[in-house]
Amino acid sequence: MSEGDDTTTAESIAAREKQAKAEKDAKDRETCDKYVQKGLNWNVTVQFLLERLVQLGCPPPPGLIRCVDCGDKPAAGGFGVVEEVEAATTLPPKDRDPSKKYCAQTQKEINTLLADQRDGKAKLKLLPEIFLCQQHFRDETHAHEAMVHELIHAVDMCRTKMDPMTNCIHMACTEIRAENLSGECSWIRELGNGRMGSFAGHGAKCVKRRAALSVKANPNCAEKADEYVEAAFERCFKDTFPFDRHPNLR
8 A cells, every 4th residue: 555545544534533523513512402492491490590590680691501512621511701801001902902802712711811810911700601511411411400500600690799710719609509509419410420428418528529629620729629618618508599498409
């Protein structure tokens, strides 16, 4: 076989792999979109939280919840897009253009923006957006739990002057509430994940573990994530707003 044949074969394999990935991405997106629509139309907890956002004066913008390709990122979803709203006056004029938007789509981009804010080069704000990682859902229930989790963050951002990007206690609190109220730490889920050591106190342990992992994803809070979660835990674990009681306890 000649060198030209080798090149042609490699290109053919690459093309087939690219096509296969495109087909899988399209299927994942279609399935995720169906989960979202069923959640919006039929899941009473999702509908309740959306109604409360309206009542709190924060009507959800069109397309608030969308499915995206998260690659290898081990997450079911996320809330908010970090946007640079004001650059420091020491930056070149072209970088102070107020019409220029910086929507972070990767952790690297978010880290860069946070570093710019710490160095006084920019001021940031968190835009309301919920993204669901289309390739990581096991089933419809998993997707709806993720929707509830992120909507809890939306409620928290609406009812308080929360700054989870730079205030690590704020971030710990909203993560504790989202993990606790979404159903992601139910004993059925923990049992299925092989993490069920005992029934007594399993929920609190799960919430602490998962909340700490989320806080560690913020470079501003990573070093002392466990301490922030511990500091916020007692108050925020008991806070069931906007529910009258925990939605997953009967």
